[in-house]
Amino acid sequence: MSGAFETIWALARQVPHGTVVTYGQLARLAGNPHWARVAGYAMHAAPEDVPWQRVVNRLGEVHSPRQRVLLEGEGVGFLPDGRVDLARFSWLGP
Known part of the structure; x- marks a missing residue:
């Protein structure tokens, strides 16, 4: 699982100042849309x-x-x- 954590951390490091991403978005960007919970553990x-x-x-x-x-x-x-205003402050990915 450490490889998954490393991938998720690398993506989280790319989230620009002043924006947010959801656990599910990180999971999809990491290549597995079922990893939202893994993204939470990684964070x-x-x-x-x-x-x-x-x-x-x-x-x-x-x-x-x-x-x-x-x-x-x-x-x-x-x-x-x-709640965060996701419509305005979401990061869509690299």
Whole structure:
């Protein structure tokens, strides 16, 4: 599974400042659309140089208040219900 993690981390490192990607998007970009959960595990174990805060769930929900603070600091906008505005801030891939 470490090869999958490395692939997912390499993709997450490409997510530009001020944008987000979903776990499912990372999975598809990594070549396996069924790896969304693997992407989540990879982000949980990510090295310090991986911008984990730029990965959100399919609804645009963040994992923690700290993640929201980091994303807001990058200029990522949130909807009134607290979700990331995926229509405006999604990264579509390399």
